[in-house]
Amino acid sequence: MKNIVRPIAPDNLAAPGGHYSHATVANGFVFVSGQLPIAPGGGKLTEASFEEQTRQVLDNVKVALVAAGSGIDRLVQVRVYLDAIENWPAFNTLYAEWAGDARPARAIVPTGPLHFGFKVEVEAVALA
Template sequence: MDQHENGAQWPQTMNPAGLATPGGHYSHVSIANGLVFVSGQLPIDATGRKLTDASFEAQAEQVLANLACALAGAGSDVTKLAQVRVYIVDIEHWARFNEIYARWAGDARPARAVVPVPALHFGLKIEIEAVAAI
């Protein structure tokens, strides 16, 4: 990674194998100064198939798998998460998401927000973004 004059590192971007090609002008992962920034992950599988008609649970499992893939591609993992932001289209899904997330995260307890939103792209029900250490 290149460095600024003040020693800060320029961001390195990547799209780890196992994730669909980004659908816009962004990278799945940006790494700078020992931190991994993961762009919002939607329930889209590695082939690009959107899980629009899948249950909330299936969509939640897919975004968490995408998050794990993005972290691994950057040399990080769930135990190094610092912050997670979750967008859900119905606050009624909060309790079920919390159960799925707790099982996925195990002993890791990063800072987290669950934000209800009116809609997400493609009619999907959940999106997750995160920050982790390398």
């Protein structure tokens, strides 16, 4: 039997800026592409504070998960890219509020400058 990969394109997220889907569903998993601090209407939050950018990114991840039939409580792994490791404590606080009781595996990767000068990007894997 051939496995099917189903792309997810939520109406309430800005269109992807490249050749990818916001998420895909395959073999009972949801794979969420790296989400940037881009508002649903397409506005890039480049000048926003780290906290505002983080909230938007986490909102985008949640929207993609829900559109794929999943949710925060079904997260398996989260990868976080930060422009500076000094932003880790603030990210961790906001992430803990967002994730609630969910405690998926997680990696924090300090990267230096991100695309468009953003400060944070998050990708995730969850159960469908």
